[in-house]
Amino acid sequence: MTINPYAGSPFSYVAEPPAAPYSIVELMPGVRNLLEYVRLEAGERVLLLMEHAVDPVVVQAIGAAAAYRDADVRILSVAPFSPGGWDREAPLDIETAAFREADVVISGTWWGEVHTAPLFFDQIKSRSSRFLSLHMTATAGALLTGGRLPAEVFYALLRRALRQLTAAGSIRVTSERGTDVTFSGLTFDPDPGAMRPGDWRPFPYGGANFWPTDTEGVLVVEDSTVTGVPEEPVRITLEGNLVRKIEGGAAAEQLRRYAPGGYYMRHGLFGLNPKVRVSGGTQFEREKHAGAFYCGLDGLTGGVPVKTGPGFAHCDCQIDRPTVLVDGEVFVERGRLLMLDEPEIREVAAQFGPPEVILDDNPVMILPRRYTGAPTR
Structure with a gap:
């Protein structure tokens, strides 16, 4: 187990x-x-x-x-x-x-x-x-x-991430548990800025969302909305953006039963919020933690992907500490989002308090109240 x-x-x-x-x-x-x-x-x-x-x-x-x-x-x-x-x-x-x-x-x-x-x-x-x-x-x-991370710091992280991610030809995600999957043909959510009528946003804010046209490799589930944490590894093989095989005991059977018509890879997200908790958090909190990764499998409709409506079998799969390569360049290393150390990000964080506090990705350390609001003078 x-x-x-x-x-x-x-x-x-x-x-x-x-x-x-x-x-x-x-x-x-x-x-x-x-x-x-x-x-x-x-x-x-x-x-x-x-x-x-x-x-x-x-x-x-x-x-x-x-x-x-x-x-x-x-x-x-x-x-x-x-x-x-x-x-x-x-x-x-x-x-x-x-x-x-x-x-x-x-x-x-x-x-x-x-x-x-x-x-x-x-x-x-x-x-x-x-x-x-x-x-x-x-x-x-x-x-x-x-929720305590200042929005300006998140937007700085998102803008910096999108500069690198939107230009990528391929993104490879691996983990120590065996995930090795490559995404290509990528479309990312742009930096949203101020909310407008018709907008949908998650809170706490947390990541860079994308849709691939091709996904190849093996995804080893650490946690999912359908299975929870599986008792034994669940291996999902993807080819041509479609799920071709699901292996791994009772949890694999639960996943197959949830969408008997099959799955495709609908989207993925790279977490950017260093203050989102990990231990004790729900999956939809942990996915937003800086350096985390999750992806959403969606049910096929009549054997094909239909992205204009719900697939009615959406399953989000979590990888807590991945390594992410963007066109071969390290973006996340074993769960550490490298851009947290970059001067342009630290400069924005410094408007609210010590950058080493604002950007510390230890989720047990709660951001002090005085560093959560208006820029310091």
């Missing part, structure tokens, strides 16, 4: 420990960054779309901060969303009606929009709302750690 420190990661908000009521004080730096990221303005209609099991302290912190900015706040408590289209007939009329009327939606769901047709990305883009997703991250832990 594989021993993994993340084997106890929570599987839903029900499994998350509750926050003490007074901890709302410590959540406010992260909530402030959240509202600045979504560019909340006075008078805007804000919908907090929160699953029933989300910690009330988290909901109160976000709602109170939005109200303090003179926003018109509505809180809608909803049933948990099901993964992968398992409950395709679930009535979501109330949720979608509220979403259509909001200027800003802050969503606290576990499985997120990628699994739900009425709230899928094409529906978000067709509306005027700005949609901020706390996908598995509507937790005190996420707001206290990754």
